[in-house]
Amino acid sequence: MSVEFSEKALEQLRELLGHYPDRQAAVIPALHLAQEEFGYITQEVEDYVAKLLEIPATDVHQVFTFYTMFRDRPVGKYHIKVCESVACHIMGSTNVLDYLRKKLGIDVGQTTPDGRFTLTTVECLGACEMAPMMQVNDDFYGPLDEKKLDEILESLE
């Protein structure tokens, strides 16, 4: 595949570069853009981002590996992230996770064969009043129980 930003993404990147006194500062925003464009980050994408920013590829790679939101493989249409930190834990996040595993028939880190759901766990998402909670793509859901989970999964076609 040829790795190249769309005109829109290039425009956004030019705008972003104007925010900082040096080009390296745009690495994280550029990787966000790349992930939106390509779905995930390959070695080729890293090299492309490095070229755009005129910085060494190793600098991009270090950043890519440090941050948990950047991924090196595709995810399903709906990426479910179940919070496992303490407020959610004491409110029953383990049950939420068990139920989702059973219902989706996959383990943490896997994607359903139809490519619709990916299940992962995350640390506190800053929404502990909704505990136990999860994030699906951009949205937060909680407090969760089996009934609520059924409803949410049904609402996502």
Add this chain to the structure above:
Amino acid sequence: MPQVKVLTEFFDVPDSHKIDVWEKHGGYQAIRKVLKSMTPDEVIEEVKRSKLRGLGGAGFPTGVKWGFVPKDSEKPKYLVVNADEGEPGTFKDRHVIMNIPHSLLEGMMIASYAIGAHVAYIYIRGEYVHPARRLEEAIAEAKAKGYLGKGIFGTDYDLEVYIHRGAGAYICGEETALLNSLEGKKGWPRLKPPFPATVGAFQSPTVVNNVETLSYVPHIIARGADWFASLSEGTERCGGTRIFSVSGHVKRPGVYEAPLHTTLREIVYDFAGGIRGDKKLKAVIPGGSSCPVLKADEIDVRMCFDDLAKAGTMAGSGGVIVMDEDTCMFDTLRNIIHFYAHESCGQCTPCRQGTGWLVRIFDRIAEGRGMPGDVDNILEIAQNIMGRTICPLGDAAAMPVISFVTKFREEFEYHVREGRCDLEDRKQRVAMAS
């Protein structure tokens, strides 16, 4: 005990996030007053007198921090807003951003003017997609009115505000890790000194402040430092209100704003409605998961920084996590230690190794393979992390361990000895008796 509201009062106003609504309620008057009639030093003095303390975790007096920025520096100066909000149990900044983004922007304008910054960044955690959008919209609204950009409010003062999204790393909430992350590097904390006030973002003088901290500033300028300071009664070194995030086994989890003389009991029972199912309270973590835990009989403490410190814990980020009588302390602490081990950046041996050892011991005990001496070992490992690391994450991991194990020692001994939870046993005993 009534709630005293400075920020959360606006949460109930429909469309409080829109600039027109904000202005109808007095918004953007404080920055006009500042630009028209106050010198930067006068602003700093006013904020000092208000006794506003940093609400991101460390509680440092805000005006004093601003005063550390050198006036004669040739370099540009920066204001950086910490919207990373990652400490488990904390969610108030999200509510502030969603409800009153213009209070934050106005606070940023005033702070930038006070320290002489013309560029300000909001570092927001990557998972906060909607809050980041809300901020983008608010910035666009302010720009359209000439409140941001060149010559704001018709003066010759320029200010640009940019959003910088993080990408998933708790440690980036620590201010120097945050600055590295802003510069496009791994989020590794820096050795201090130098402090950010002299060498911060891009090698330049920088102030890092929490979202909530800055959001109070317009109200302090508009209504006066004395008014703000006096909201907390009898708390010598802290003033005003703060927003507590209340989670766990309470009837009404959520955000509650209150003056700092409010007690933890009032927050748990009056504001959050007490314990779910009217069970007994077992323990409370008063300021986010890194703060030492308090037992049920220790909650008549005022929530001011100094009183919580005297009680052997910390005010931290104001994240109150409530645990009822059915909570297993071993299991809860195991969860917390897994978090800190996962989030350790690995730079310092005591933090990296110590949290790793603790995880392995806790997991082994959970599997029923506890060994004599485990409890003392756990305490010793935690004590050996304390004070021996670059950033406070090491201490943040050690403090809950020491407090949980010391205050609920018998529960931990039971797990080691019997290989299971005494709560299960207790429930069975109750069942048999009835």
